[in-house]
Amino acid sequence: MPENRTPTAARGRKAGRRHPLASIALIAIGLLFTGGAYAAFSTSTASAETDMASQQTIEEGKKLFAANCATCHGMGAEGSEDGPSLIGVGAASVDFQVGTGRMPLQMQGPQAEQKPVQFTDEQTAALAAWVASLAPGPAIPEGELLDGEGDTANGAELFRINCAMCHNVAGAGGALTEGKFAPSLSGVSAKHIYEAMVTGPQNMPVFNDMNIKPEDKRDVITYLKYLDNNPSPGGIDLGSIGPVSEGLFLWIFGLGSIVALTVWITAKSN
Amino acid sequence: MSTSTTTSAPVAVTDKKEIEKSGGFTAAAANYLDERTSISAAVKELGRKIFPDHWSFLLGEVALYSFVIILISGTFLTFFFQASMAEVHYDGSYVPLKGVEMSVAMASTLDISFDVRGGLLMRQVHHWAALLFVAAIGLHMLRIFFTGAFRKPRELNWVIGFILFILAMAEGFTGYSLPDDLLSGNGLRIIDGMVKGMPVVGTWISFLLFGGEFPGNDIVGRLYSLHILLLPAIIVALIALHLLFVVVHKHTQYAGPGRTNQNAVGYPILPVYAAKAGGFFFIVFGVVMLIASLFTINPIWNYGPYDPSPVSAGTQPDWYIGFADGALRLIPPGLEFVWLDRTWSFNILIPLIVIGIFIVTVLIYPFIEAWITGDKREHHILDRPRNAATRTAIGAAGVTFYAGLWAAASSDIIATHFHLTMEGVIHTLQAITILGPFAAYFIAKRVCLALQKKDREIVLHGFESGRIVRLPGGEYIEVHQPIDEYERWRLVSYADFKPLMIRPDARGRITALQRLRSGLSRWFFEDRIIPVDQKEIDQAHGDHH
Numbered sequence: 001m002p003e004n005r006t007p008t009a010a011r012g013r014k015a016g017r018r019h020p021l022a023s024i025a026l027i028a029i030g031l032l033f034t035g036g037a038y039a040a041f042s043t044s045t046a047s048a049e050t051d052m053a054s055q056q057t058i059e060e061g062k063k064l065f066a067a068n069c070a071t072c073h074g075m076g077a078e079g080s081e082d083g084p085s086l087i088g089v090g091a092a093s094v095d096f097q098v099g100t101g102r103m104p105l106q107m108q109g110p111q112a113e114q115k116p117v118q119f120t121d122e123q124t125a126a127l128a129a130w131v132a133s134l135a136p137g138p139a140i141p142e143g144e145l146l147d148g149e150g151d152t153a154n155g156a157e158l159f160r161i162n163c164a165m166c167h168n169v170a171g172a173g174g175a176l177t178e179g180k181f182a183p184s185l186s187g188v189s190a191k192h193i194y195e196a197m198v199t200g201p202q203n204m205p206v207f208n209d210m211n212i213k214p215e216d217k218r219d220v221i222t223y224l225k226y227l228d229n230n231p232s233p234g235g236i237d238l239g240s241i242g243p244v245s246e247g248l249f250l251w252i253f254g255l256g257s258i259v260a261l262t263v264w265i266t267a268k269s270n
Numbered sequence: 271m272s273t274s275t276t277t278s279a280p281v282a283v284t285d286k287k288e289i290e291k292s293g294g295f296t297a298a299a300a301n302y303l304d305e306r307t308s309i310s311a312a313v314k315e316l317g318r319k320i321f322p323d324h325w326s327f328l329l330g331e332v333a334l335y336s337f338v339i340i341l342i343s344g345t346f347l348t349f350f351f352q353a354s355m356a357e358v359h360y361d362g363s364y365v366p367l368k369g370v371e372m373s374v375a376m377a378s379t380l381d382i383s384f385d386v387r388g389g390l391l392m393r394q395v396h397h398w399a400a401l402l403f404v405a406a407i408g409l410h411m412l413r414i415f416f417t418g419a420f421r422k423p424r425e426l427n428w429v430i431g432f433i434l435f436i437l438a439m440a441e442g443f444t445g446y447s448l449p450d451d452l453l454s455g456n457g458l459r460i461i462d463g464m465v466k467g468m469p470v471v472g473t474w475i476s477f478l479l480f481g482g483e484f485p486g487n488d489i490v491g492r493l494y495s496l497h498i499l500l501l502p503a504i505i506v507a508l509i510a511l512h513l514l515f516v517v518v519h520k521h522t523q524y525a526g527p528g529r530t531n532q533n534a535v536g537y538p539i540l541p542v543y544a545a546k547a548g549g550f551f552f553i554v555f556g557v558v559m560l561i562a563s564l565f566t567i568n569p570i571w572n573y574g575p576y577d578p579s580p581v582s583a584g585t586q587p588d589w590y591i592g593f594a595d596g597a598l599r600l601i602p603p604g605l606e607f608v609w610l611d612r613t614w615s616f617n618i619l620i621p622l623i624v625i626g627i628f629i630v631t632v633l634i635y636p637f638i639e640a641w642i643t644g645d646k647r648e649h650h651i652l653d654r655p656r657n658a659a660t661r662t663a664i665g666a667a668g669v670t671f672y673a674g675l676w677a678a679a680s681s682d683i684i685a686t687h688f689h690l691t692m693e694g695v696i697h698t699l700q701a702i703t704i705l706g707p708f709a710a711y712f713i714a715k716r717v718c719l720a721l722q723k724k725d726r727e728i729v730l731h732g733f734e735s736g737r738i739v740r741l742p743g744g745e746y747i748e749v750h751q752p753i754d755e756y757e758r759w760r761l762v763s764y765a766d767f768k769p770l771m772i773r774p775d776a777r778g779r780i781t782a783l784q785r786l787r788s789g790l791s792r793w794f795f796e797d798r799i800i801p802v803d804q805k806e807i808d809q810a811h812g813d814h815h
Contacts (some may be wrong), residue, residue: 078674102568151371156366157370161579164580165580169452173686226366233383233571234390235565235567236565243568243588244584250405254401254558257557258553261550261557265553
């Protein structure tokens with residue numbers, strides 16, 4: 001808060017209370033408390049609600065689906081010309097697509113892009129519950145699989161072999177054909193990483209449990225979390241996209257500053 | 271200072287006293303050295319050597335200093351690097367690679383990065399300085415080209431410099447391949463593919479290079495010998511020759527009052543230039559150090575050990591090899607066929623041939639231009655790029671061609687960062703690489719001629735002053751302010767060229783080669799603006815007064 005740093009606050013309480021910004025600060029603090037309390041309240045209700053099997057949740061999901069998704073995916077999720085069938089995709093798929101904001105689709109394009117999430121956690125869970133009730137499919141992962149406490153070295157090796165060709169060794173993302181791309185993985189939640197591996201959203205292949213075992217998936221998540229939590233040992237990483245950013249940096253800032261210095265050195269003498 | 275050795279003993283003693291009185295230890299030491307090496311002649315000659323002052327004359331120095339930084343940091347790295355491809359399990363402090371099988375080369379590079387004090391900084395200094403080295407050479411070459419500094423008598427020095435550029439790229443690539451990480455292995459795989467793409471001999475050469483099937487167990491050791499022994503030795507020798515030529519030829523200078531083809535106006539090496547250059551070395555070192563301490567380069571810990579199966583997205587060579595990678599990306603598919611029981615990979619051969627022609631053309635350009643222009647005079651005054659319109663246009667075309675190839679090496683990064691399709695980027699760059707040089711040629715040439723016209727106008731009629739005057743008769747004129755003589759010197763002092771005439775040879779014949787030469791000469795000099803001479807200036811002034 002700015003008023004804490006102003007000299008008026010230091011001089012005494014009276015001056016602080018009468019500071020022009022005091023009322024603004026008061027309102028801000030009030031809003032912060034109300035918002036915080038609301039957030040705490042709503043998350044507690046969300047966690048209390050995750051009864052995916054209850055008929056009420058499924059019914060709720062069905063309604064939400066009919067209102068928001070059925071235009072493309074069909075009333076019974078059987079698919080249409082505009083969207084694929086969702087029968088058998090499982091709760092994990094819905095949780096990933098809706099939970100990262102990719103669905104509902106903003107517009108047709110090379111691929112569904114991430115955007116602000118459109119549904120609350122409970123609505124997402126209801127949608128997932130309804131789609132999962134249609135046919136068996138991958139469930140939303142939980143527990144130990146997501147704790148990021150696995151074997152980092154094994155995860156890093158698996159990541160290089162299975163993921164790096166699209167997502168880049170440091171998970172910085174990369175290009176695919178026809179405008180599609182593999183997104184950056186930094187800051188993606190463990191749950192969404194796991195769901196992406198199991199369900200293969202967009203152009204991503206499915207890495208099922210025969211292909212990469214659940215413990216190995218946990219290791220991959222562990223590696224990605226390691227990258228998130230440990231900045232590059234060499235300093236600023238320039239986006240981790242490899243020699244292109246290094247070369248650009250060198251030409252623009254390295255050689256640029258040196259040329260500026262040559263101009264300075266020769267200008268002094270004239 | 272006395273250098274005589276025939277004086278008798280008592281005189282020598284008084285000499286010595288005088289020296290001690292006048293110069294102290296420095297003078298005594300200098301005298302001691304000089305009596306034994308006769309170095310004063312060299313110091314006198316070199317110390318009085320004049321260097322003209324201009325920022326663009328320091329670019330070669332930047333390259334030299336980067337090379338010194340590379341030598342220093344590289345020596346440090348050799349203390350710890352082990353060029354072996356024997357397999358070990360990594361047991362250093364970087365957690366995500368613990369227990370992973372890798373070559374000793376990779377493990378020792380990781381040790382340098384994480385377990386040797388100052389090792390990572392030195393690796394980054396070495397790599398950043400390498401990028402700067404090649405970039406500074408590139409910019410230095412552009413300066414030489416566009417100012418015509420490669421003309422007689424400096425053609426050979428251009429060739430030496432260009433060979434240095436190629437050697438610097440070779441040094442860079444061998445160094446990039448040494449850590450045996452995923453990125454360097456992918457780079458070597460592309461080289462292997464290019465070698466194998468050569469008809470008939472390709473496979474044999476590849477097996478010879480790698481000591482068997484790629485990747486083998488030998489390549490890192492072999493590249494190491496090249497990287498730290500052979501290539502640096504050649505580079506040092508050629509740099510020495512390059513600098514020797516600079517001293518022999520004396521430095522070029524831009525046109526200006528008092529500057530002629532026979533003199534050099536600037537500062538003597540001692541004391542001014544030596545102090546400046548020495549200080550500038552530390553500035554360059556400081557900039558490299560600053561970058562290396564703040565910015566990651568080549569994070570091999572992310573890439574992991576080389577394994578032929580994975581290839582990371584965004585795998586690129588360092589910037590100076592980018593043009594070759596770009597050529598491979600731009601070549602359209604479907605150019606490979608089987609003929610005479612051999613595979614003919616024209617999708618590899620065409621880029622190799624095109625790049626080869628490009629490199630050779632740049633290498634011998636001074637001779638090509640000298641032949642076309644028929645100019646056998648010595649040139650110590652630099653051209654302003656606009657005054658050599660065709661050369662500047664050729665340079666612009668070459669730069670555009672190179673830039674197209676270069677950009678293509680980052681086609682995937684361009685696609686993701688600007689939300690474009692990969693195919694769109696590739697097709698656009700194909701068009702830019704092929705059509706761009708023509709567009710650049712015409713635009714650059716027209717711009718040069720227009721600038722020449724503007725200069726001519728300014729010399730004859732001065733600057734527009736913006737002051738409107740109404741004459742008694744009611745006529746309005748804008749008063750032009752004449753430029754001062756110093757400025758005018760710069761604008762008018764350039765040579766005029768005319769296209770060569772075709773002349774029959776001794777036997778009275780006009781050969782096809784002569785026709786070609788005169789045709790090229792016409793292309794070179796047909797469009798030109800004749801420099802202003804004194805008569806025109808007088809005349810123009812007469813008009814005004």
